[in-house]
Structure formats: C-alpha cells, structure tokens
Amino acid sequence: MFQRAYFVCEDNPLDLVRARTWLKQHPGCSIDLELIVTELLTNGMIHGFGLQVIQIHHIKNGLKFTIISNNPPFDIAPQCTSLKESGNGLVIVETLLDSFSLRIDPRGNSVLTGIYRHTEKFNK
Template identity: 30%
Template sequence: MTSHFPHELDDTLSRAFTLSPIPPSIPVARKWVRQMLDRWGLEALRPPVEWLVTELTTNAIKHARTGGATVTVLVMYTAGTLRIEVRDRDPDNLPIRRQSTSEAESGRGLLIVEEYADRWNVRVNERGKTVWCELDMPCVRQAVAQ
C-alpha cells in the first residue's frame, strides 16, 4: 500500500500463516518465513529467524495437538523491528526456561530464543496463547529512513 503523504514511510510489513499441528509443518514454517524475509529484502536475518520460528513452532505444535487446533505464525516488520508471533490454542502449557545440557534432545528452546531475540514473552487469552519475540535492527531502520 502506497502512502498518500509524500514524507510518510510505508515501512510496515506483516504476514500470517496457519499450519496444521503436525511435525512436518515445522520445515514448512521455516520455508515460509525464509520467503517472507527474501521478499522484504531481509535475507541477512534468515539464520536467527529460522531458528526462532523453528523453536516457537515446535513448541506450539507440541501443545496444539488437542482438538484439531491450528498453529498460526505471524511475522511483522515495522520501524526497524522484526516481530515473530506463534499462536496455539493451549493457554495452560506456558513456556518454561529449563536448565539443559548441550547433549539433551529437548529443553533448549527458550535458551535459543533468548540468545537470538532482543525480547520475548507470552500472552494468554481465552483462545489460547501467543509466544512472541522481537529482533531490533537499527541498521535496517536507518536504511529505510534514508
């Protein structure tokens, strides 16, 4: 959408994708987010964003399997911040940061989120929960403003 105001920046991009709550949906989510980043000219963010989407989607699928619910992945870029949200319909199983060893097969998800994201949190409502994280990109913000 083009702005009708000549000095206003149109720097907000967002897309959502709904997945079936099955493990084969995880690589589909990675491919989808990779395409969004490429389309938006944010290819440099692929590695951390793919890790974040993988971890958040894996946990959502694990908890969304009851009742045939879906998982929704939202990616939004605005004003130099990339936000990732993953929504499922399980308001009870909230993310918990665990102590984990490097050899463990699970339990490192939130450690990965904390490593790559500048912020993360969870929001719960009557329809389920949303786990979100944000990456600040000051160099991208400067390029968009010029």
C-alpha cells in the same frame, strides 16, 4: 522487505517446511529468524495440539513475532539445566529475541510475542 507474513500451522511438519522456505526467500530473514520460527512451531507441534498461527510484522528496525496457539499455558522461564539436546528450544528463542512474553487471551489461547532487532537490513 515484506511488511507482514501470516502462517497457519497444524500438526503437519510440511507446514513448518513451508514457513521456513518462505523466510529463506525474503531479504532480511536471517538464519536466526529461521531458527526462531522453527523452534516455536516445533515446540507447538511436540507439546501442544491443533492450530498455531504465526504472524510476523515488520516494525521500525526489526520484526515482531506473534504466535497464537490453542496449547495449554506453559512456563517461559529458562529450563536449560543440562546439556541434553532436547528441552532448550525456548531458551534459544529467548536468547535470540530482544523481548519475549507470553499471555493467555480471553479464549484460553497461548499468545507468545517477541521482538527481533538483530539485522542491519532493517535499518535501511
């Protein structure tokens, strides 16, 4: 199992492809993890601008995600009010993660943190 991963993504869909490819190549990175990363980076590309940095750290019995972006602050309260295909990314992410929080750092960057513990691979 990897100890940490670090990706820098711009508004280039190939950055998302590289992050997903990396996750697929590492034991313990499930489809859920791939979906979490995909949703968070896609949201940043669609609703934000500029660089996004995703850090994934192995912690006891799970993974900690930190996504730092220079996107404006956003509401992480569930917005799922219809069956439409778009607009449910953060609801999906929040459902898959054990904890989910957002803060604004001193430079005005959005910093989203999540903990994922849904895999038996981390218990070894």
